[in-house]
Every structure is written in C-alpha cells, then in structure tokens.
Amino acid sequence: MKCLLDATSVKVLARAIHCLAKIGDELHIEPTENGLTMKTVNSSKSAYSAFNFQLPFFLDFCHISENTVQADPDEDTVIKCKLPMKSILSVFRSIGSLEKSVETCNIMLPLMEALLIIEFKCKHGIIKHFNLRYFECESVEAEFCKSGYASKFSCSSRFYSETLLSFHSSTQEVTWSLAMDQVHLSNHIDDEIDPSKCVRTEVTLAKDEFVDFNVALCTQVTFCLKELRAILAFAEALKLDLDCRMEGAGQPVLFSLEKADLYSADFLLATLTPVLDSTAISSRTINNQRKNNVSTQSDVSKHSSPVPVLRDKADSRTVSCANLQTTVVPIVPESSCHTSRLSSLSLIEPQPFPAMEDDLDLEIQPPPPKRARARYIFQNCLKATQEFREKPYEVFAPDSEGDE
Numbered sequence: 001m002k003c004l005l006d007a008t009s010v011k012v013l014a015r016a017i018h019c020l021a022k023i024g025d026e027l028h029i030e031p032t033e034n035g036l037t038m039k040t041v042n043s044s045k046s047a048y049s050a051f052n053f054q055l056p057f058f059l060d061f062c063h064i065s066e067n068t069v070q071a072d073p074d075e076d077t078v079i080k081c082k083l084p085m086k087s088i089l090s091v092f093r094s095i096g097s098l099e100k101s102v103e104t105c106n107i108m109l110p111l112m113e114a115l116l117i118i119e120f121k122c123k124h125g126i127i128k129h130f131n132l133r134y135f136e137c138e139s140v141e142a143e144f145c146k147s148g149y150a151s152k153f154s155c156s157s158r159f160y161s162e163t164l165l166s167f168h169s170s171t172q173e174v175t176w177s178l179a180m181d182q183v184h185l186s187n188h189i190d191d192e193i194d195p196s197k198c199v200r201t202e203v204t205l206a207k208d209e210f211v212d213f214n215v216a217l218c219t220q221v222t223f224c225l226k227e228l229r230a231i232l233a234f235a236e237a238l239k240l241d242l243d244c245r246m247e248g249a250g251q252p253v254l255f256s257l258e259k260a261d262l263y264s265a266d267f268l269l270a271t272l273t274p275v276l277d278s279t280a281i282s283s284r285t286i287n288n289q290r291k292n293n294v295s296t297q298s299d300v301s302k303h304s305s306p307v308p309v310l311r312d313k314a315d316s317r318t319v320s321c322a323n324l325q326t327t328v329v330p331i332v333p334e335s336s337c338h339t340s341r342l343s344s345l346s347l348i349e350p351q352p353f354p355a356m357e358d359d360l361d362l363e364i365q366p367p368p369p370k371r372a373r374a375r376y377i378f379q380n381c382l383k384a385t386q387e388f389r390e391k392p393y394e395v396f397a398p399d400s401e402g403d404e
Contacts, residue, residue, distance in 0.1 A: 001031035001079065001109040004060040010105045010120075012263065014092040015234050016051045021085045022230035023049050023267075028082045028140050029116070031063045031109060039140050040085075046270035047227045048142040057262045059104070079109055081134040083116060091118055091130050101126075142268050144254060149245035150217040151178055155210045157235035157242045157257075164229070167201050173272070175222040176253075178215050178246060181207045188222045188272075211241060219248045222272040231255055231267050249274040 005013065016038065020027060024040030024047075031037075035054040041047070055061055092098065101122045108117040114136070120128040163185065167174065173188035186202040207213045235242050235257050245254040250273040258264040 001036070001064075001107075002060075002062050003031075003036065003058045003107050005057075005105045005107070006059055007099065007102055007104070009057055009059075010102050011095060011099050012057075012238065013053070013105075014095045014098055015237055016263075016265070017085075017088055017092050018095070019230050019234040019265075020049055020051070021089055022233075023047050023227050025085050026082045027085055027088050028080070028137065029109065029134070030080050030139060033063055035061065041140055042227075046224070048140075048268040049227075049265070050142075051263060051265045053263045054261055079111060080137060080139050081109070081114075081116070082137045083132055083134040087132050088116075091132070144252065144266075144268055146245060146254065146256070149247050149254065151215045151219070151246045152212070152243065153183065153210050153214065154212040154241050154243040155205075157232050157240055159209065160228075160242060161232045161236050163203055163205065164225070164232070166203050167225070168199065171201070171225055173222050174225045174228070175220060176246070177220045179218055180215055183210075212243075217248065219246065221246055221249050221251075221253060223253055223269045227267065227269055228255070231257075234265075 017027070020038060020040040024042050026040060028039040029036070030039070035052060035057065037050060037052050039048070039050040041049075098120075102120050103123060104121045106117075106119040106121070108119075110117070114134055116132040116134050118130040118132070122128060164174075167187055171187045175186050175188045177184035177186070183205040184202065185205070187200065189198050189200070231242065238259070240257045240259060243256045245256070250271060253269045253271055255267040255269070256265065
C-alpha cells in the first residue's frame with residue numbers, strides 16, 4: 001500500500017489518530033481498493049471505532065505497492081496489521097506543528113517488510129522519515145446495521161460539547177432518556193454510592209434543538225462518557241454533525257459522522273444491561289438472609305434458591321437479562337426475625353432485668369436523657385461557687401446613739 005496526502009488531509013488524519021488513541025491501545029490498519037481503514041477496540045471490548053478514508057481523501061492511493069507486484073496472485077496480498085498507539089502518536093503528536101510545517105505526507109506499507117513507513121515533506125526542503133514496526137493480525141470487525149436502529153437523531157457536535165460541560169469532569173457514565181419530543185441526559189449514580197453524597201446533574205434537550213429527530217421507541221440507556229468525549233473532540237474540531245442511533249437498554253449505541261465523500265467514522269459503544277428494581281432486590285435479599293438464619297440446614301437445602309448476581313466487576317458491572325431469575329420467598333414471622341436481630345444487636349437493644357427479691361424495694365433509676373444532663377450541668381455552672389457565711393467579729397467603734 002502506498003498513499004500520498006496533502007497538508008489538509010494530514011491534519012484530519014492526525015486528529016483521527018488522536019481520537020482512536022483515547023479509545024484503544026492498538027491501531028489496526030487495513031488498506032482496501034476503496035481506501036484506508038483505521039480501527040481500534042478498547043481493552044474491555046466495550047467500544048469499537050473505525051475511520052474509513054476514501055479515495056478522494058488522498059492525492060494518490062495504490063493498495064498494491066512495488067513489493068506486492070511479485071507476489072502470488074492466488075494469495076491474499078491485503079495487509080492487515082496493528083501497531084501500538086504510542087508509536088504512531090510519536091509521529092502525529094503535535095497537530096499544530098504538522099499543520100504549519102508539513103506540505104505532503106507519504107505513507108507506505110510494503111508487504112515484504114514488516115514496517116509502516118511515514119515520510120513528511122516539510123517546508124524549506126526538510127524531510128522527516130519514520131519506520132514503525134507492526135504486527136500482522138486478523139481483521140477486527142463489529143456487526144451492526146445502521147438501518148436496524150429504531151431511533152435516530154443528529155445534532156452539531158458543538159451543541160453536544162456545550163451540553164456535556166454541565167457534567168463534572170469526573171463523571172464516568174451518562175444516562176440518555178429518549179422521549180417523543182425531547183432527550184434527557186443525567187449522570188449515572190452507582191447503586192453502591194450514597195445518592196445523598198453525590199451531585200445530580202440533569203439536562204433536557206428539546207426536539208427543536210436537533211437537526212434531525214426521529215425517536216420511535218422511548219428508552220433509557222447508560223454508557224461511558226470517556227469515548228463520547230473523544231468523539232466530540234474530533235467532530236467539533238472539524239465542525240461536523242454527529243448522528244446517534246439507539247435501540248434500547250443493553251443494546252449498543254452507534255455514533256457516526258461523515259464528511260462528503262472524503263471520510264466517515266463509526267463508533268459503537270456498549271451500554272449497561274438493565275437490572276431489577278433496587279427496592280425489590282434489597283427486600284428479597286433480606287428475606288433470604290432471615291430465612292437462612294431461622295430455618296435448619298435441611299430446610300435450607302430444600303427451599304433456598306441462589307440469589308441472582310446483578311453486577312459483576314469483571315464484566316463492567318453488567319449482566320445479561322437471561323441470568324436474572326425471579327424467586328418468591330415466603331415472609332418470615334416477626335418473632336423469628338426479632339430473635340435473629342437480638343443475636344446480632346444484643347449490645348444495642350435493652351435487656352430485661354432479672355427478677356428481684358421481695359425484700360429489695362430499691363429500683364434502679366435509668367440515667368437521665370442527654371438534654372436533662374446538659375441542662376443540669378449548665379444549672380450548676382450558674383450557681384455561686386462559694387457560700388457566704390457570717391463570721392463572729394469584735395466591734396471596736398459601735399454605732400453612735402441617735403439624737404434624742
């Protein structure tokens with residue numbers, strides 16, 4: 001493969017590589033007859049991104065280089081390779097410097113050599129040459145159909161960026177709630193976090209603020225915000241509109257953008273699988289625990305059922321709907337529940353005093369409440385610290401007698 005790009009195309013290519021670097025750690029390169037494709041997948045395989053650069057994007061493009069002319073025509077001469085993002089970022093690190101100095105860029109991917117050759121022709125006759133080692137790999141594909149999504153809406157990338165400014169930079173996940181006339185965004189709060197200690201952010205986008213708005217299914221999806229920020233950084237720099245397609249909770253969300261016949265990009269993001277109601281889950285768990293504490297071992301083996309695991313850390317806190325099982329657990333009487341509580345909270349709950357003998361009439365008075373104690377302390381503080389007592393004394397100058 002061999003291609004030639006001008007200065008404008010080099011800037012777009014550099015921004016695309018920066019966008020992919022924020023999502024995955026490896027860059028997959030696949031040259032085809034119709035252009036060049038760059039893909040990446042994040043480490044948890046919850047985000048897939050692909051840039052397709054078409055033939056008009058290049059000044060010159062040939063997917064068969066000099067080293068592939070002598071190759072066997074029966075064999076597949078298309079190179080599918082990958083290389084670390086750190087190595088490719090070292091070449092396209094400074095977008096501003098590339099825009100000011102680079103005039104043309106020549107990219108070669110010879111078949112007989114495991115090298116990605118990048119050559120910059122800069123101003124004043126300066127030529128920069130880079131050789132990057134790559135690894136052959138299988139093609140990375142994601143199966144999706146754009147026409148299969150029920151809801152689609154598009155808007156300018158700048159509008160999305162201004163909307164996300166309302167959320168804190170530490171926000172990891174955002175919930176999108178679709179309605180027939182609006183889109184509601186809110187930060188997702190994990191069940192393990194106390195909601196009273198978190199800041200709740202909610203933004204409502206009206207239907208009139210979108211370029212195209214077609215919602216056929218009212219749904220609610222939650223996905224990661226990191227990948228969305230990377231998408232918006234690329235789209236906003238080039239002033240592109242961003243299309244969003246959603247199906248439902250647990251189904252992937254598709255973001256796509258396109259620039260005439262030059263290039264296009266698709267971003268597929270995984271969403272959180274819906275879970276059961278938290279109130280029902282907590283009550284069911286408490287009932288199961290009470291039943292296990294009161295019943296015998298034989299009863300447990302007969303009637304107990306496993307509690308469904310709703311969140312798994314290794315699976316990004318998602319769970320399939322098929323794994324959720326509903327079980328009906330009988331309510332334990334209050335007496336047995338009270339017994340189990342006393343065994344664990346014996347230091348907190350008051351215990352009855354033992355029976356006293358008839359000749360003992362003394363009653364143990366409970367300590368005064370806290371308010372009474374405080375009031376008694378302040379009352380003592382206001383009292384005089386010393387009592388005045390009259391002492392006997394000798395009078396040396398008695399009172400004079402009154403006038404008669």
